[in-house]
Amino acid sequence: MQTIDFTEFQRIDLRIGTIIRAEVFAKTKKPAYKIWVDLGTLGIKKSSAQITFHYKPEDLLGRQVLCVCNFPPKQIADFMSEVLVTGFDDGSGQIVLASVDKNVPNGSKLY
Template sequence: MQTISWGDFEKVELRVGRIVAADPFPEARKPAYVLRIDFGETLGVRKSSAQVTGLYAAEELVGRLVVAVLNFPNKQIGPLMSECLVTGFHNADGEVALCVPDREVPLGARLL
């Protein structure tokens, strides 16, 4: 594992958002949803592709809090311009479980 400095960590904008829409993304190479995530009044709503179809139905994602990286450059994923990177962990079967706060926190709150 590579060691990073505190300054390196401070550069990563990990923020909390609430999923407001989750739609199938049939154009993706691997099964995925297009998520629209609200990061609060200042940061707004951003789109992302998330390969979480193995553990989550689209309708159960709406309303969930998630942690995402907001300061990566936008990335073209098929017809979608992804505006953030939703974080998660692979389980033993290779499916992605979302990284989420375990309590309500303000939208846009930064992980420190």
Template sequence: MADPITWADFERCQIRVGTIVSAEPFPEARKPAWRLVVDFGPHGTRRSSAQLTHLYTPETLVGRQVIAVLGFPPRRIGPFVSECLVTGFVREDGAVVLAVPDQPVPDGSPLA
């Protein structure tokens, strides 16, 4: 197990809920992925590359609330710049299941 982090470390992660407003194919990615735009309310929109193609289509992603990390610096993935990390859980078969709130909450709400 990794070394414990402090509460201050956790707070710096900026884990928030947002709604996916756009999902498009990302053919330039090394692994199959979608290019997402996520609305975080007062924190604006952010782009993300997400390896969710096994279980989700653009139609099933748009309008869905997700939990994402906003505290990372932007990361270039080929021609695309990812500005947040959409979170999920990896199954044994490699498919990623989104981490989502079980009730609607305002976009931009922090994880407590």
């Protein structure tokens, strides 16, 4: 594993947000959702997420998720993904969302 120093870690803007909207993203090659995340003072940001195995759109509403907020936006089909919603491989290649065990204010930064 390659190591990084703490200043490199600090450059990654990891913040918590609440999913306020989710819908099937029919135009992708792999199954995905369009997701809108309330990131507090950063506003509402969009993301495309391949998390259809473990989650249905209606189950995502109100869930807090950890997002990388300082990647450049990425065009995916006709949708501009503005943040990366993070998660972990469940051991079979499917993603389980990274979250918190207690609600915190939207936009809170990971330290």
